Amino acid sequence: MNRVGELYACLYAKEFPAQAVLRLRPELKEQPVVVIEGEPPLESVCSFNAKARYLGVVRGMTRVELDTFSSLIVLPRSRPEEVSTRAVMLECAAAFSPRVEDRSEGSAFLCVIDIAGTEKLLGPPEVLARELLRRVQVLGVSGSVAISENFYTALSYVRGSSSPIAFIAPGNEGSALAPLPLKVLDVSGQHAETFALWGIRTLGALAALPEKELISRIGQEGRRLRQLARGELQHHFVPYEAKVELEERMELDTPVEELERLLFVVNVMLEQLIFRVTTRVLALASVTITLSLEGNAVHTRTVRPALPTNDRPLWLKLLQLDLEAHPPTAAIVAVTLTAEPGSTSKVQLGLFSPQLPEPMRLDVTLARIRALVGDECVGSPVLRDTNQPDGFRLEPFKVPSARSSSSATVSSLAAMRQLRPPERVSITLRDRQPSFFIFRDCRYEVEHAYGPWLAEGDWWNRQTWALEQWDLIGRSSDCGMLCCCLVRDLKEQSWHVVTLYD
Template sequence: MTQPQVYLAVHVPEFAAQALLRMRPDLQCKPVAVVKGIAPLQEVCSANTAARAMGVENGITRAQLDAFDGLTILPVSAGEEACARTALLDVAAVLTPRIEPQPMADGAFRMLLDMTGTTLIWGQTHQLAQRVAHAVSSIRLSARVVASSNAHASLSLAAVPRSRPLVVNAGDEAKILAPLPLSALHLSQEETETFQLWGLRTLGELAMLPVRDVVSRIGQRGKHLHAMARGEHPHHLVPQEEAFKLEEQVEFEAPVDVLDSLLFVLGPMLDQLIYRAANRSYALASVTTHLRLDGGGEHERTVQPALPNADRAALLKLMQLDLQAHPPDNGIVAITLTAQTGDRSKVQMGLFAPQLPEAMRLDVTIARIAALVGEDSIGRARLLDTHGMHSFAMDRFLVKPSSAKTKHHAIPRQRFSIRRHRPPVPLHVSPQYRHNGSRPFSFYLEGKQYVIAEAYGPWRCNGDWWSSDVWSHEEWDVRARSDDDISTLLLCLLNHDLLRKTWTLEATYD
């Protein structure tokens, strides 16, 4: 059975103003005008509803805007418009992969969604329209939504101001389109003058004309316009699929020097990233803050929790602690927030397993400690590939994916644990001289004499093979027995300082 065609048009009016206000919730209820151009010749290109009610119109100069009391003036931002456009296409892609962005018209962003065959997933057509309107409002944008069986009818009706989504039944397109002015067809100047000479003002009047007469006077373009006025013109939708990208941007009118004031901007930006990632069943694996500084400099910091997470408060706290520990060198004029996604962590705990600390709370605690002692002093110790004493580095804590279980069973090996003596214990060692050098023969420890049965070494340390440091220490792994009790066995590590000619007990093996 053939599914009926369902085309859903999304019309976002005053797109330049809405793109700026979606990350500035404090200005949502205030009159705001957006200007473009080079100062002082800037002109209004967009404004919100409150500013339009005051009399603000497109084309008004920057100097004329000073006459409006309480009006906030913002410069146009191509970066914020691009982020808003990406967010719109992203939330729409969750509902359908067949999306066709339309050219901007009268400062409005438009896109056409082919929802044919999705009623079994999302519900009937009126439920589809409500769902799309809710998805657009969730990214802090206001849009007009119209659904019908004709793509051009949906786009034309979406340009008409309305507070609720509109669903046009199949066959009613001509009746609904009839009251609309001819400007809904986006006519050229010549076509507009021609229809004015004919005395036509609405789409209904154009649709009543015989199509042969229109074609004989205008040509094939007239046939297309006549079919669009009747809601019968076919549309071959060409979907565009864009890469999934989590990015939000905000530009400031003046440089910001106080880091705490950034939290009021980072909060809404992070909310949007978390929401868009959750739409695709993802969490945030890392968040990168890119700051554009006054004077042309840049400052970038990345926060990466141990596990992908969607906890807004914890992520925001991690970003705050990281920026406080690594502040920018100058005032901030723009901020860009990008995120990498990861699978939501699901851990199956046993019934009697002890309760583990929450991953994000542990990340925040580690970040607080790192702010006090430094990032190089916290983490997991990792031995370096060198023979130098106390040669290790600190790596940050990371959760490694669990490896697949193999069917074969590894042969258990005997392992020894080493216990370091802090400080090392001084020893009196008696050497045994041979033709190829000397080796330790016996030593005294806690009043007992130990005879060395086996000795392995010497292992040179306290230097790197690629450097010029003096190799002044020798280490011996020995197995010794006490003269008083032959059953007493001691496995230990002896250190011989060649410069000071002293012996010490560095460690014992268990």
């Protein structure tokens, strides 16, 4: 008897090697495709799609036999893409229940979800199954779902049934499994041969055998197989602990050198990442693209906008601008996208705060500026813990919060223009104070001089500094006034204008 309160949904995707390869190649799904594995010239078919099955392709065909088919696309098996797709499928299943057991085997993906107690949150089992299949189809995989109160009943039925969605009512496990072939139980070769000699080909025929006589002939394994056929065998659920890793990988059929062809592939991968992160009510905070190049080289770039977003055209444009500014050095053979999730919360500003620019325009503008001046010259300035002039560093630009935006006030009434690099001047001192100076071929008489302010530091480094600063108000012969800041380098005994005051 089944234990009270149990309910399982089994998700099954057959021909998984072919589906994993075609998931990020939607343009090939309407064409006959086969996947081969092995060392050339001994490759053989390990998986294929429905279009290829209609042409007569069977598992185990050699490359020579495939050459007899016209309009057949042959792709190599990709183990990394299968691992990535399997992780995506388990992540999708975990969105419906935290208890998911992975039962994948051979060329099929198989997982069982414990959905007991989810009716109030996700609706009846049939509604849950339809939503599960819809999300799986968005991921680019086709599958089927069977729901039962018995773990192994759902597992066996989904393997042998052609129905995309099946719900096995409590008490009907045996009758639902009866017409299915014996192969859905993974019977060993020796026992399969024994059952064939007895004329046992379906689960109904196996379930009808007397238990004691079956045990006396093939042992306790016979009792276990009979319980499986009757839908009575219990199972100790072993949940799969999945790690949330937003990663998509695709191995290219041929090396790619043009950026436009690469962006076509990246666009499909971004679509999958955005769908996966949206189901968790999150957004993409950063995307890292890793390009595997010919010669075992790797080219890695990271793009991080000012705000987390799920705007796919924005991400595609940012990646395009970054790769144009930092192109790879060789042809690309594989692409990996890794994303970091972030909060989708909106930034709420104060009533009198200045309006922020549109995030998409802002990020694209910053990316274009980085392409012109370099990554190290774009960002928000932050003062360092030093008195040295120009003692600041650049951090990635971030949109200010409502609190920091509303509290920002203007602390100075004068505008200050920093000269970079500082301009050298010729100066005359009188009583150790500036009397007049020549700046940009114009002579200025000093009317007011404020200073000096002495500053020195970094005595522990080789490049120590010692400066003397003066704020001057000078007037030229044509009555033009100049307010500036002069700095005297005490080590080199040189004078420079570093700042002009407006």
